[in-house]
Amino acid sequence: KFGHSKQGGTSKHRQIMVTFLVDQRGALLGHEVYPGNTNDTRTFASVDRRLREEYDSAVAQTPRVVDRGYASLENVRKLRRRKERFLVALRAQPKGLHLLEALGPQAQWPEIRPGVRAASLERDGVKYVVTWNDEVAERNGNGRRAKMTKARTALDTLAKAIKEGRVKSRSERDAKVGAILRKFGMSRYLRVKGV
Numbered sequence: 001k002f003g004h005s006k007q008g009g010t011s012k013h014r015q016i017m018v019t020f021l022v023d024q025r026g027a028l029l030g031h032e033v034y035p036g037n038t039n040d041t042r043t044f045a046s047v048d049r050r051l052r053e054e055y056d057s058a059v060a061q062t063p064r065v066v067d068r069g070y071a072s073l074e075n076v077r078k079l080r081r082r083k084e085r086f087l088v089a090l091r092a093q094p095k096g097l098h099l100l101e102a103l104g105p106q107a108q109w110p111e112i113r114p115g116v117r118a119a120s121l122e123r124d125g126v127k128y129v130v131t132w133n134d135e136v137a138e139r140n141g142n143g144r145r146a147k148m149t150k151a152r153t154a155l156d157t158l159a160k161a162i163k164e165g166r167v168k169s170r171s172e173r174d175a176k177v178g179a180i181l182r183k184f185g186m187s188r189y190l191r192v193k194g195v
Helices: 040-054 073-081 099-103 134-163 170-183
Strands: 002-004 010-014 016-022 028-035 064-066 086-088 111-113 116-123 126-133
Touching: 016 040, 028 040, 040 064, 040 073, 073 086, 099 116, 099 126, 126 134, 134 170
Parallel strands: 064 086
Antiparallel strands: 002 010, 016 028, 111 116, 116 126
């Protein structure tokens, strides 16, 4: 099925998603194949169920190590309800947790290696460790700035079309603005004002 590419946006090619199940040494235990339009977080329950039901107790009782693509707060809640042990990588600011506010500015966190800082806190029986990597932050910032430049260029082109009367209605304008912001992933960063 057509899905979302890792570079953002909808892919023009049909895709599949493959999830690999590996042990602590990286040896392949198995895999799952999903349609390309499947959200990673939605596959976690079936993979976890397979680990618990189809493998011996050594695998079934091993702590789950989950990268941030498969992680969600809902999946963490499910693991906690089943009293499973886990190590889950979440995005730095999962909705509703307010971890960054509780931990304070990254510049004040202990440096664990050059350019990488970490801080932790415990909340409701779960220990959260948040890391900050200067190199990754710079790379993400550069990508965001490039997308912002492209979005602003597209918005300037749209403004010119509006001024020239090629975009006539407010609803057409709003739809085009929304499409530009979504295309470049800028809805969180840019606000468009106008009448």
